Amino acid sequence: MRRKGLASMAAQTAVPTSTVDLGPASGLSCRECGEVFPLGPIFACELCFGPLEVAYDLPTGDPEALRKQIEAGPANIWRYAPLLPVPADVAEKPNLNPGWTKLIQADNLAAAIGVEPGKLFVKDDSGNPTHSFKDRVVAQALEAARAFGFTTLSCSSTGNLAGAVGAAAARAGFRSCVFIPHDLEQGKVVMAGVYGGDLVAIEGNYDDVNRFCSELIGDPLGEGWGFVNVNLRPYYGEGSKTLAYEICEQLGWVIPDQLVIPIASGSQLTKIDKGLQELIKLGLVEDKPYKIFGAQAEGCSPVSAAFKAGHDVVRPQKPNTIAKSLAIGNPADGPYVLDIARRTGGAVEDVDDEQVVDAIKLLAQTEGVFAETAGGVTVGVTKKLVEAGLIDPSLTTVVLNTGDGLKTLDAVAETSQATATIRPSLDAFRDAGLAL
Template structure:
């Protein structure tokens, strides 16, 4: 979008199995779009080669300082929206680890310049089990990351060899936080839970974060009285495929009041049966 507005040539590299909504949301600006047969790690390696060969600037490769430092604004805005105070606990998704660690850095910078009072903020991270190298290292007490091959519906955070993974581990441990993972079914349930309770349709990364939040609450790792901020980093319209088949279907009716009344009663009966199943 910025390249289109500025009149710059733009070439975008994506994994070839990326969700359709993200592909269309890119093509509308008419860039050159390269769908690479591989995962994000392979795409990034290719981008590094292209940058070295052609002298191109890549947002998350040789221009990475701008890309990563920009994530500090997620820390800045939370401090501002909390009335120039820091929260007690943060839960955020971890892909490369950059966003997670830069939120921490943003808080620290506001402390240093005197905009907020210093306080202990716990940092917890969320990963999908199908690509959870940082969560695995955290659980095993390691200070290094073992790369994995991604296999999860949470494609936007599926970085098998996270560049800032060791720094994410450091932040979680020194703040007394946690890094947890959830499976794909839990990711979908997280997406549904957030939509049904808060009216927010998030993509799979957000579903992962909400599912981990639920896991932390159930494990007693979040104090109900503390201020916990959960970062939802993507719109669900970009990953609609993830919930297809897991949500309801529309009720098709005739354009008659009687047809509406019958359908409404069926819907309410079904809703009551579902609640009974939950209670059982």
């Protein structure tokens, strides 16, 4: 059945795979058994059901020339087009041009959590077009959708992804049809609905939405549809590599000693590691040890729990945390994350919801960066790991903020109120007794 499903999916593409131009992408390879497949809208190995990822014919020339080419490129992810599954002229096609977000030297935050000055950086992906890192991955999926002749862009989502897909589809001239749980917060529905594609609320939870999408992919109803996080997932995932590329380039083509990355499905963390390895192979950065730390919210910490217990497998959890963009109880890439954290000498840690809120406010109050709850998780975990001596405060650390506080206002609403309410008079202001 599964093989039939995969075959019928591949048949949905109107474009023969031999004519697919996705730049340096040469095929899809199974992360488990290594089997190679031609480029197409498939996501699982026909032999072992392992996840597929993009294989490349990467540039082999002079690293210095490649570095110069990249540096002369546009101020977005397409500066790395030679390393991504996209055609060479991608920058000329209509898309949201995400990426090249700020890497902020966070000396105030460093002082607050005990890191040495000049050593702590925040990679702030709230600066992307729809204000989350999802714009990076959707942009890759969009190019794959174009290459495969799809006309509708789709996804299952609980928030950030819905907006990213709706916006990218609008700009690129695709139809979009996005599936969400019916009880999503009003604000998130509006953020997803404003881009004008179809927004279908499913009576059920996120798992029900996902199951429904998988059914739809195998059905004629779904013909011509690219589900960014299902049948386009191998391409989609590659977008996270650009975080690794940008961080290293922004540090002057140097790999940071330590990275703190949030874990939802775990895909982002594994792809950042893949991106770092590619930079080393290409000679764009010097090979050196680096430690990767994964960050979860205590209320959804299956990978952290497995790491601490010394397990290789991840036991699913029922999520219960304010960090909803990380609330995946059964993370597909969990085992790979465990492997990377252990291999690099990193760790996986979690913080509770109160620590998440405190960390959001700490980042806002030290660096003026208002992060969504996922950013509270990474900053909170960084603080915890410094205190525990697992992060070396004398080495360079990069912490990811993958989204925007405006999307998770509720998390900080209770504790971010007016410090005083007064009549409009100097006497009243004096009497308010603010510590001026």
